[in-house]
Amino acid sequence: MLLARLADMTDVELRHLAALAAVAEEGSFGRAATRLGYTQSTVSQQIAALERAVGGLVFDRPGGPKPVRLTPLGSVVLGHGRELLARAEALAHAVDRFQAGEGRIEIGTFQSVSNAILPPLVRRLRDEHPGCDIRLSEDEPDQPRIGDLDLLFYDGRIDGDAEHLKLLDDPYLLVAGVGTFPDGPVSPARLDGVPLVAWPLTCDQPRMEQAIARSGARPQIVFRSAVNDTLLSMVRAGMGSAILPWLAIRGADVASDDRLRIHELRPAVPPREIYLHWQAGRTQSPLTTRAIEIATEVATALAPPPPTA
């Protein structure tokens, strides 16, 4: 022990520091060993290894029943060692919490999902994992990107390295003022020249309007707004009709509004498809895995889109 080399942290191991702390507290190698579940000789060797690593004795061993005592060097090592052990324990707890489903999850979403799917999803996730940190973002650039998101809801497929899961088909329905059309299904072809209020040309909207156009009709878009209630008010006011996905009108009290009628489109316009995306090839946190499960459950539990029978 006379030759003191430079201390190297990689020679110090947490187990040695734990032994140091136990011996210092118990005042005895043997009692420390019992506490740690080792034999006395093992603890003796652990301390010896530690002393080799730090280049000096950490305990004075008086011999006999006298308790061992920290040397000045031992005090220095123990001081820092306790902090190391505390950090290590913090790490272990953090890992346990993570595996139990705590942590952060970042979800990208858009209007219809925000209204219909996310509330129950968030509620169930928070109920199951009270400590979790759920972050939502509704940024909707033209090209939605997963970026640093864990999950992304979008009504279509994302380009880029993403896996996807189709949550549900969301059929388009025609909402019109009462009497505008006879009750029952309406053919898209009949919409030629009909005044419509509609969403802006984002997300699935362009595809839907192209589908209408392919049926030969050219509706007249008289107003665009992203706000559903505004659109419905316009319909009520007789400004025009609206073609909206089922999910968007589900919450609003459209069905019970005497001034409005909901018509199936037949032949049906291909429905809007709601997808859940996540980055391909990346392991997910337990929280994300669970969120995907819950999202599928919530999606199927949403009253199934009305039959087109």
Add this chain to the structure above:
Amino acid sequence: MLLARLADMTDVELRHLAALAAVAEEGSFGRAATRLGYTQSTVSQQIAALERAVGGLVFDRPGGPKPVRLTPLGSVVLGHGRELLARAEALAHAVDRFQAGEGRIEIGTFQSVSNAILPPLVRRLRDEHPGCDIRLSEDEPDQPRIGDLDLLFYDGRIDGDAEHLKLLDDPYLLVAGVGTFPDGPVSPARLDGVPLVAWPLTCDQPRMEQAIARSGARPQIVFRSAVNDTLLSMVRAGMGSAILPWLAIRGADVASDDRLRIHELRPAVPPREIYLHWQAGRTQSPLTTRAIEIATEVATALAPPPPTA
């Protein structure tokens, strides 16, 4: 990796965390291995061991030349891991500093030593170890105790579990007003009835006065004070003479004072012995070891007590 046990901190080793950090920074097992001085396969196994310990993958390995990426679990582990590594490095530095002689040293002392030995000792110690923390205490209860002191100066031996080292013999000298005694040595026996000013009966003082008494003389103690300058002023004022150790009058300009004369005592009173004590059987810090060396050097370098030839 499907079975996730509870994380145990003793399974996580610093070396694994270092590998984790290196791989995360390099984006590659191989480059991390080069940086750490291991082979690729070793790093691979270290990461595998870490993943076993935390119960899940910490990296996604996309395969091919794509860089590996941290999983959410890996981020959690790395976050805490970096702190652990920083603490470990702090420990290593603290140990190095300690071995280089930094740290704290607590020294107990008393008047003569404080004046004569400690100043050069402190100066040299601070010059050699600029970072050291020297604490002095001059508490002098009747029974000086080492307690938590690293070193204790005392003019006598300490009872208790202490090792000691005699620094020097400090002979007693008679300081008298000029003309009080004929020049040259004075016999203690001639002090019978002589008025003396003296130190309080602490430290070596009782033993010295008993030695005088054993020579048959009974001086008359007319004043006691622990302050040397006060005693010397009293001598100058003709109130009496003083028997003081050489160390106590070395600094004061007694020899050059026309009104004072210094007489050897012959036959000599046994000198006061200055000891340096430290707790027996306890490993000392390098700083303490060095302080002992310097103290002996300073003690011998002090102009040797005058010969009694």
Add this chain to the structure above:
DNA sequence: ATGGCTCAATCGTGAAAAGCGATGATTTTC
């Protein structure tokens, strides 16, 4: 498509270390 490239995982091997049990050496206590 198809080799060539890059990379991590894996296997086998030898060396090192961890841990255990038993034995010694040393000190304190009765």
Add this chain to the structure above:
DNA sequence: GAAAATCATCGCTTTTCACGATTGAGCCAT
């Protein structure tokens, strides 16, 4: 002195560590 308590040490087995060579999976350019 004898006894008790305590840590160090030795021999031993099992596990781990690190290496080198190989394998296999995913890219990329041809």
